[in-house]
Amino acid sequence: MLKIEKLTKKFGGLAAVNDVSTVIEEGKINAIIGPNGAGKTTFFNLISSMHKPTSGTITFNGQDVTSLRPDQVAKLGIARTFQSTSLFDKATVLDNLIVGHRLRTHSGLWDVLRGSSRLREEERVCREKARDALDFVGLSPIAHRLAGDISQEERKRVAFALALATDPKLLLLDEPAGGVNPEETEGLAQLIRKFVQHGMTVALIEHKMAMIMSLADKILVLSYGEKIAEGTPDAIRRNPAVIDAYLGSEHAEV
Numbered sequence: 001m002l003k004i005e006k007l008t009k010k011f012g013g014l015a016a017v018n019d020v021s022t023v024i025e026e027g028k029i030n031a032i033i034g035p036n037g038a039g040k041t042t043f044f045n046l047i048s049s050m051h052k053p054t055s056g057t058i059t060f061n062g063q064d065v066t067s068l069r070p071d072q073v074a075k076l077g078i079a080r081t082f083q084s085t086s087l088f089d090k091a092t093v094l095d096n097l098i099v100g101h102r103l104r105t106h107s108g109l110w111d112v113l114r115g116s117s118r119l120r121e122e123e124r125v126c127r128e129k130a131r132d133a134l135d136f137v138g139l140s141p142i143a144h145r146l147a148g149d150i151s152q153e154e155r156k157r158v159a160f161a162l163a164l165a166t167d168p169k170l171l172l173l174d175e176p177a178g179g180v181n182p183e184e185t186e187g188l189a190q191l192i193r194k195f196v197q198h199g200m201t202v203a204l205i206e207h208k209m210a211m212i213m214s215l216a217d218k219i220l221v222l223s224y225g226e227k228i229a230e231g232t233p234d235a236i237r238r239n240p241a242v243i244d245a246y247l248g249s250e251h252a253e254v
């Protein structure tokens with residue numbers, strides 16, 4: 001699905017991602033782990049075209065997407081969430097979704113000024129899709145709550161629902177369970193499995209090892225920007241290079 005070849009991103013003298021080659025496998029949950037500063041977020045920024053690589057290529061379903069703009073990559077079916085989700089706290093969850101979906105679709109300024117039938121049709125579709133997305137992530141019961149009043153776990157679900165706006169084929173989730181309790185983490189893991197059951201492919205960055213080990217089909221391990229290991233959770237757990245990379249960090253237990 002997504003093929004990454006010799007990908008490098010340098011910031012001045014620092015190679016945040018260094019010569020990484022890998023494949024994000026279709027219909028699977030692909031995890032990316034590594035100690036703090038390993039280059040995980042930079043790796044996602046490269047895939048979603050928010051950063052241009054210093055060198056290397058990214059191919060999505062056979063198409064070279066390395067030099068596309070973020071909106072072009074999104075249109076092809078790659079969506080992402082961020083470590084923290086910015087919402088309009090004084091608006092309802094549903095309105096946040098409608099605005100978010102609206103921003104991710106397109107009408108020209110002329111359509112907006114004329115209030116054209118195309119715009120009205122888009123608004124109707126956005127509203128419908130926003131409701132569907134809320135339903136998918138299990139938030140319909142709180143659709144009319146103010147976003148400022150919802151829990152961290154519910155914010156994570158809103159982030160997922162926003163990512164669904166562009167009908168993604170590949171979802172990039174950056175710390176989808178960051179800051180939520182163990183019970184809620186299990187609920188989010190089930191939702192991530194549901195994405196895959198509905199035909200989407202997932203790539204996720206996560207520090208919660210227990211979650212990763214039970215959820216991922218495949219794990220890519222980065223350390224100082226380099227790929228140090230790749231494989232099934234069982235193989236990764238036993239990999240000496242991985243254990244070394246984590247020793248001395250706050251995530252000593254792999």
Ligand SMILES: Nc1ncnc2c1ncn2[C@@H]1O[C@H](COP(=O)(O)OP(=O)(O)OP(=O)(O)O)[C@@H](O)[C@H]1O
Pocket residue numbers: 011014015016034035036037038039040041042043
């Ligand atoms: N825009 C930037 N300019 C300069 N250096 C950057 C930039 N973005 C990231 N870096 C550096 O690149 C390295 C990798 O950072 P990155 O955020 O990708 O790591 P990470 O694995 O996501 O870390 P964490 O787990 O803490 O989120 C770090 O040393 C960071 O300081």
